[in-house]
Amino acid sequence: MKRVYVWTLPTRLFHWLFVVLIVAAWISTEEDRWLNIHAVIGSTVGVLVMFRIVWGIIGPRYSRFGDFHLSFSALKEYLLSLLNPSRRTIGHNPAASFVMIAMLSTVVLAVFSGMLAYGIQENRGLLASLHTGFFQDMEMFEEIHEFFANLLWVLIVAHVGGVLVDRLLHKNDRTLNSIIDGYKNMEGESAALSWFQKVVAIIGVGGTIAFLAYALSTPNNPVVAGYNEKIDYAKINPVFVNECGSCHTLYPPTLLPKESWAKLMGDLSNHFGDDASLDPADQQSILAYLLAHSAETSDQEMSVKMLKTFQNRDMIAMTQTPFWKKRHKDISEEIFTSDHVKSRANCKACHSDVEQGTIEDSAIKAI
Ligand code: HEC
Numbered sequence: 001m002k003r004v005y006v007w008t009l010p011t012r013l014f015h016w017l018f019v020v021l022i023v024a025a026w027i028s029t030e031e032d033r034w035l036n037i038h039a040v041i042g043s044t045v046g047v048l049v050m051f052r053i054v055w056g057i058i059g060p061r062y063s064r065f066g067d068f069h070l071s072f073s074a075l076k077e078y079l080l081s082l083l084n085p086s087r088r089t090i091g092h093n094p095a096a097s098f099v100m101i102a103m104l105s106t107v108v109l110a111v112f113s114g115m116l117a118y119g120i121q122e123n124r125g126l127l128a129s130l131h132t133g134f135f136q137d138m139e140m141f142e143e144i145h146e147f148f149a150n151l152l153w154v155l156i157v158a159h160v161g162g163v164l165v166d167r168l169l170h171k172n173d174r175t176l177n178s179i180i181d182g183y184k185n186m187e188g189e190s191a192a193l194s195w196f197q198k199v200v201a202i203i204g205v206g207g208t209i210a211f212l213a214y215a216l217s218t219p220n221n222p223v224v225a226g227y228n229e230k231i232d233y234a235k236i237n238p239v240f241v242n243e244c245g246s247c248h249t250l251y252p253p254t255l256l257p258k259e260s261w262a263k264l265m266g267d268l269s270n271h272f273g274d275d276a277s278l279d280p281a282d283q284q285s286i287l288a289y290l291l292a293h294s295a296e297t298s299d300q301e302m303s304v305k306m307l308k309t310f311q312n313r314d315m316i317a318m319t320q321t322p323f324w325k326k327r328h329k330d331i332s333e334e335i336f337t338s339d340h341v342k343s344r345a346n347c348k349a350c351h352s353d354v355e356q357g358t359i360e361d362s363a364i365k366a367i
């Protein structure tokens with residue numbers, strides 16, 4: 001039987017790099033503290049897909065978008081003749097062509113919306129400059145990103161399903177094997193690379209791997225750099241630090257709304273079962289400081305979300321809010337009561353940066 005070389009090495013490398021990166025991107029969503037790694041992997045997917053788009057324009061036979069079968073009449077004809085064993089396509093069949101284009105478009109949207117969500121919500125990465133303008137809508141961008149990421153999985157299932165169906169219908173074509181060694185058992189003209197295409201492939205594939213290595217190994221590179229300000233409270237307000245950081249974590253003023261601070265400071269003699277009374281001058285100065293830097297004055301994710309959860313709630317404890325409970329629901333009671341943590345209110349046991357006024361995902365300690 002005749003063989004035809006369909007998928008040249010760069011196309012296959014793209015395919016397998018893409019598989020590895022998408023799986024890695026998905027695994028990296030498992031823990032919040034891996035968010036920066038997720039951002040690096042997502043950005044690398046962006047670089048890889050840029051190469052695939054260039055490859056689709058200047059690449060070899062069968063990999064070029066011009067060789068995809070993107071007409072609805074071809075798709076209809078293909079689906080109607082699906083069971084006809086003599087009906088075969090060397091490159092992407094019409095159904096696969098549509099799925100490929102949908103996957104590439106969805107990945108582009110997933111990467112872009114991810115960069116937007118990361119920039120706007122976390123104040124990090126290449127689009128962090130949009131944070132100030134759009135932080136009120138941070139949750140919407142996160143949801144848009146999740147939508148495209150989920151849509152991508154639907155398309156991946158469609159793609160793998162299509163390959164498996166093809167395997168059943170055309171056992172001897174080697175469609176599945178062709179993405180490993182490039183060859184299908186068919187008659188046709190083989191793909192070949194010009195020197196120009198080879199140069200583009202080396203830059204595209206090599207560049208993707210170099211980008212990943214650089215972004216993973218260089219802390220604070222532009223792809224993950226964060227712009228939330230760290231605050232040295234001991235320098236700015238030593239009284240606040242001495243009086244409010246002695247029994248427990250120094251809670252940043254930006255974590256609670258004005259109303260809660262006023263209420264809490266109005267009843268210090270009866271403070272969660274302790275007497276935290278202060279002399280009136282200190283009490284007034286700390287209250288003024290808390291009010292001037294309350295959650296309402298901050299554009300950080302923790303403040304925006306905390307504030308939202310306090311709406312119409314008369315509370316003074318963060319740990320009692322629905323937002324806090326939801327974010328910590330996967331942490332077991334044993335961890336909270338362990339010698340190391342002791343209390344839910346002991347934020348600094350897990351959030352290494354909380355006393356500098358931020359709660360970054362990357363600063364969450366492994367517990
Ligand atoms: C004498 C010790 C003491 C001092 C001083 C003290 N606190 Fe507390 N505070 C506590 C205890 C005990 C709790 C309950 C902690 C727990 O649930 O484990 C608490 C809880 C809190 C909480 C709620 C945390 C949660 O569960 O979300 C806030 C907010 C708080 N304190 C703010 C302050 C502020 C502001 C000051 C300074 C004016 C202050 N505290 C000073 C003992 C103290």
Ligand code: HEC
Pocket residue numbers: 030031032033255301302318319327328331335336341343344345346347348349350351359360361364367
């Ligand atoms: C036992 C460890 C632990 C303690 C104690 C703890 N947290 Fe957390 N917190 C976590 C973990 C883990 C996450 C990430 C959860 C996830 O994966 O969704 C988290 C997430 C958060 C988030 C969301 C961060 C983001 O960017 O998505 C906020 C805000 C937060 N914690 C605030 C607090 C505050 C305030 C306290 C103290 C009152 C506190 N936490 C105490 C472990 C802890």
